[in-house]
Amino acid sequence: MTAPDLHAEPPACPGRPRGFDAERALDAGLQLFWRQGYEATSLEALTQAMGISRSSFYACFGSKHGVLVAALERYSAIALTALAARAEAAEAGPQARIRTLLEAIADPQGGPRGCLLTNCITELAPHDPEIAALGRRHLEAIEALIARTLAPAAPQEAADRARALAALALGTLTLRKAGMPPERITATLAQADALMHP
């Protein structure tokens, strides 16, 4: 049940070394979960997409659920880093940076797939405390990032506004999934300006 250490460097001990890149395989699994959801993704499709056999799969990740957790942790780290970078690269001024942030949250490179973590929260969190906790940490990190961008001097005073901005962007993910035209999504995000000032 316990997955062996994923990040084990090629060790000095004997034995055949792993014939695949665990992170690359994890990325492939992540993409499939992102595209299809957790329950709808079968072991066969998963191992095929990851390019490894069932044995390697279980030896390396322990279970289907284990792959999901590992993939979500990786996704969260990558997404938060990318988010912070885009906010940093945006033109100066809190307002422009928040706009950039919200657009990135509303369109996390996933096209109509939305945000992997949000999808998994919706699908699994009510019955899976581990996923719920992971999702909560991610959302709180996003809230904190928005708060720091909004009011660098006193981020904790901007917490409620930051959370509302995050919720607005998260809500547009649902709108987009339902097929709402992009220009309406943009117009919706533009309303965020009203939420930025205390």
Next chain:
Amino acid sequence: MTAPDLHAEPPACPGRPRGFDAERALDAGLQLFWRQGYEATSLEALTQAMGISRSSFYACFGSKHGVLVAALERYSAIALTALAARAEAAEAGPQARIRTLLEAIADPQGGPRGCLLTNCITELAPHDPEIAALGRRHLEAIEALIARTLAPAAPQEAADRARALAALALGTLTLRKAGMPPERITATLAQADALMHP
């Protein structure tokens, strides 16, 4: 594949009449989909919850997917009616009514299960045009209801603000599913005030 008419009244033709209430059964199925999601709900669990046999199930609804569609249409109608009623019953004034509406959207009697339609949009819409269309109609109806409440005189001018308010409430569904404390949800919805004025 085509489901027989669900709303067939006890007809004048011979034959044994249906031994169960189709709407009651549909409600039971709806509750299960709401609690578990679509893919995670098996035929056996579904028929057991609905209190009917597999034969009756397929004779009456055609398929698992057919039950989902019928349940979602029913859910949408009921939810929109309840939403309009609650807005009507709230204390007068657009602001108070919008608050009531958003709270109802953010907590559609589902506890941590959120909104059935939103759940299904997230899980299925990208691969299921029928569900996507159904979800879009529901979301647009909510947007229109908010717009009418916000600016009865010129609802179409309030469309963007109304959609942003809806998105804000939809976003809090994700926050709640991830286990965010209720008082923060409330504080988030309170920020909606800023979105109400043009």
Next chain:
DNA sequence: CTAATTGTGGACCGAACGGTCCCGAAACAC
């Protein structure tokens, strides 16, 4: 070299999947 250790493909497991079918029971028209 040999011995020890680990990765890997694929066969295999029992269970559960969504869906179909049949036949006895039940309720109608007459």
Next chain:
DNA sequence: GTGTTTCGGGACCGTTCGGTCCACAATTAG
């Protein structure tokens, strides 16, 4: 009553599910 029609419990269909296991290949240490 008889004839007709539909209902519904449950057996059954082939497929697929997540997961286990094993024999063999590959690679190491010494």
